[in-house]
Amino acid sequence: MADLQPVKGTRDFYPQDMRLRNWLFDIWRRTAHRFGFEEYDACVLESEELYVRKAGDEITGQLYNFEDKGGRRIALRPEMTPSLARMILQRQKALNFPLKWFSIPQCFRYERMTRGRKREHYQWNMDIVGQAAQSAEVEIISALLSALQAMGLGSEHVVLHLNDRRLLNAVLDHLGVPQPAHLPVMVVMDKRDKVSPAQLGELLAEQGLAPVQVAGLNRILGMATLDALQGELGALPVLDDLRRLLELLERVGFGAYVAFDIAIVRGLSYYTGTVFEVRDRGAALRAICGGGRYDSLLSAYGGESIPAIGFGFGDVVILELLSDLGLLPTLRSDVDYAVIPFSGQQAEPAMELGQRLRQLGFSANADFSGRKLKRALQHADEIGARHALLLMPEEWARGEVVLRDMRSHTEARVAVDAFFEGLRSRPGQGA
Ligand code: HAM
Numbered sequence: 001m002a003d004l005q006p007v008k009g010t011r012d013f014y015p016q017d018m019r020l021r022n023w024l025f026d027i028w029r030r031t032a033h034r035f036g037f038e039e040y041d042a043c044v045l046e047s048e049e050l051y052v053r054k055a056g057d058e059i060t061g062q063l064y065n066f067e068d069k070g071g072r073r074i075a076l077r078p079e080m081t082p083s084l085a086r087m088i089l090q091r092q093k094a095l096n097f098p099l100k101w102f103s104i105p106q107c108f109r110y111e112r113m114t115r116g117r118k119r120e121h122y123q124w125n126m127d128i129v130g131q132a133a134q135s136a137e138v139e140i141i142s143a144l145l146s147a148l149q150a151m152g153l154g155s156e157h158v159v160l161h162l163n164d165r166r167l168l169n170a171v172l173d174h175l176g177v178p179q180p181a182h183l184p185v186m187v188v189m190d191k192r193d194k195v196s197p198a199q200l201g202e203l204l205a206e207q208g209l210a211p212v213q214v215a216g217l218n219r220i221l222g223m224a225t226l227d228a229l230q231g232e233l234g235a236l237p238v239l240d241d242l243r244r245l246l247e248l249l250e251r252v253g254f255g256a257y258v259a260f261d262i263a264i265v266r267g268l269s270y271y272t273g274t275v276f277e278v279r280d281r282g283a284a285l286r287a288i289c290g291g292g293r294y295d296s297l298l299s300a301y302g303g304e305s306i307p308a309i310g311f312g313f314g315d316v317v318i319l320e321l322l323s324d325l326g327l328l329p330t331l332r333s334d335v336d337y338a339v340i341p342f343s344g345q346q347a348e349p350a351m352e353l354g355q356r357l358r359q360l361g362f363s364a365n366a367d368f369s370g371r372k373l374k375r376a377l378q379h380a381d382e383i384g385a386r387h388a389l390l391l392m393p394e395e396w397a398r399g400e401v402v403l404r405d406m407r408s409h410t411e412a413r414v415a416v417d418a419f420f421e422g423l424r425s426r427p428g429q430g431a
Helices: 015-035 081-090 135-150 167-176 179-193 195-204 212-221 224-231 237-251 315-324 345-358 373-382 393-397 416-424
Strands: 046-048 064-067 072-077 099-103 106-108 120-129 160-164 258-260 274-280 289-293 308-314 334-343 364-365 385-391 400-405 410-415
Touching: 015 099, 015 120, 015 135, 015 315, 046 081, 081 099, 081 120, 081 308, 081 345, 106 135, 106 167, 120 135, 120 315, 135 160, 135 237, 135 274, 135 289, 135 308, 160 167, 160 237, 167 179, 167 212, 167 224, 179 195, 179 212, 195 212, 224 237, 237 258, 274 385, 308 315, 334 345, 345 393, 345 416, 373 385, 385 393, 393 400, 400 416, 410 416
Parallel strands: 160 258, 334 364, 334 385
Antiparallel strands: 046 072, 064 072, 099 120, 106 120, 120 308, 160 274, 274 289, 289 308, 385 400, 400 410
16 A cells, blocks of 8 residues: 655645634735735745855755756745745836735745654745835734734733844854854854754854853853843944834834843844744744844845845744644634435436525535435534525425524525525625
8 A cells, every 4th residue: 555644744734724724824814914915926946046055054954955857956945035035136126115025835844853843834924125124123023923913822922032133243243253153153053942052062163163252152142131231242223223123012012022032043044133033931832933134135146235024934833832722713614505405306406506506605515425314414514504405305396495504403495486586685695
């Protein structure tokens, strides 16, 4: 027998899984629309070179890549941001900035699998491109937190950790780490939660840090407030920017969700300014989502430098968290009418009735399984039918159907014409 398992690290979505996935995507889409973002998409196949970066990003080592029949190096996208950058560069002259775009791509990463990390995931992306002002930060973070609220998550459940790469650059300057080493050092720093302190020290030493610098870095990363950092580093514009951003987020009502955290680095080397990630308050799970400002990604691909900020929000960790908290909705499929012929003799009229209902704008599931009436009604209940339209031999011969209310279990015999007349006159219904 063939191996029936999906490829390691990938998921099948049975109808009940799809209901949940659609529920989540629906919240993402509605939130994006509420903030005035437009949807875009690209193919899951991209040129491998789009993901090759000098700083040694983990993502480059996790590519699903291959050579196509034409000898091109191809990768399944591990993230959407490079595709977004590519699409923008292609039409740079024609586009009207700032752009507010969103997408829900499926992404592939050959990851070591842990709880919350798979080899395939869907990732809601929201990005504002062409707006340097902090209002872009506020909008992006507000949209992200609004989606979490729509899922029933309060500030007692989740927290957005906020930092700025420019502050990390200032810390590394302060410790005497040369500029070219900053990015690779940050990529290593991002592994802080994943490796032991001793391993982290070794990785930092590989990047040229002396033991005294590693100790200094650990000490500074333990500082909890902007004031403490100011005491260490002196006054810096980035400290004022962070204070101002925290104030603005407070002002739009999200203060309780947000906390400054000097230890947030993010693993992708293209971030240049604000960086953030959302974690569950108990920090039991991996990051729910993450993002930041990446003002030089477009120029890295050879275009003009355009300021940009955004986030990626995966479907895996959030569903685990909602499940842990008992916040997953109970979702049923639903259909307006289950049309049930008593036997094969009523099958053709059942087809016709189903189609008439659909033309009036109702959903109708016609049951041609030939199962017994009791089982057919059970099935109608399972698919969430609100009404069943039964085509019984005697009634049908008289031009009548039996209309059953599936919730109250009451039945009425109605002439077919009167039934359709009644539907047409129902306000707000019909095609
Ligand atoms: P990222 O931090 O690599 O950022 O991923 C963002 C989110 O995608 C994670 O927080 C997590 O929710 C989800 N995710 C990533 N990898 C996996 C995985 N293997 N399994 C399950 N979920 C995963 C980016 O990808 C950036 N491109 C986001 C961005 C958009 N920055 C600016 N704009």
